[in-house]
Amino acid sequence: MASGGGIARARLAEERKAWRKNHPHGFVAKPETLPDGSVNLMVWECVIPGREGTDWEGGYFPLIMQFTEDYPTNPPSCKFPSGFFHINVYDSGAVCLSILGSGWKPSITVRQILVGIQELFDDPNPNSAAQNICFELYKKNMPEYKNRVRQQAKKYPSVL
Structure with missing residues (x-):
């Protein structure tokens, strides 16, 4: 019988194939390439575009x-660069999202995670605040909050 890691890698290989066939516009999700040219299926480099018509627009x-090794029994950890400005992202960059925690199901795909995080951009969950400054601005100073979001979008222009 295959080890747990075999199951994780087999599932990730399937996910990669499905993603290459069909993925949402502007998103990137690819396993990292190691210095020797081989691919590490256990770490994916992703890009989530800000939605058009939102303050996140233009940011990638x-x-x-x-x-x-115990994926898909357990969810992946998802991290933005540290200091990322979002109510549901810790200073470390770790994303706080129900489907990555208590709401995780092994049937959830990479695509669903990335789209879920994109939805979180413009529809944060203030009841699960991971960043105080962000939360305070969101609650008390929406213009400044939106301004910070737009500034951040400019920091991450398209790589294409």
């Missing part, structure tokens, strides 16, 4: 998705 936000 880099995210690292790290899988463990």
Whole structure:
């Protein structure tokens, strides 16, 4: 019988194939390439575009998705660069999202995670605040909050 890691890698290989065939516009999700040219299926370099018509528009936000040997039993960890400005992202860059925690199901795909995080950009969950400054601005100074979001979008222009 295959080890747990075999299951994780087989699932990730399937996910990669499905993603290459069909993925949402502007998104990137690819396993990292190691210095020797081989591919590490356990770490994916992703980009999540800000939605048109939102303050996030124009930003292409880099995210690292790290899988463990017990994927898909457990969710991957998802991290933006540290200091990323979002109510539901810790200073470390770690994303606080129900489908990555208590709401995780092994049937959830890479695509669903990335689209879920994109939805979180413009529809944050203030009840699960991971960043105080962000939360305070969101609650008390929406113009400044929106301004910070737009500034951040400019920091991450399209790489294409």
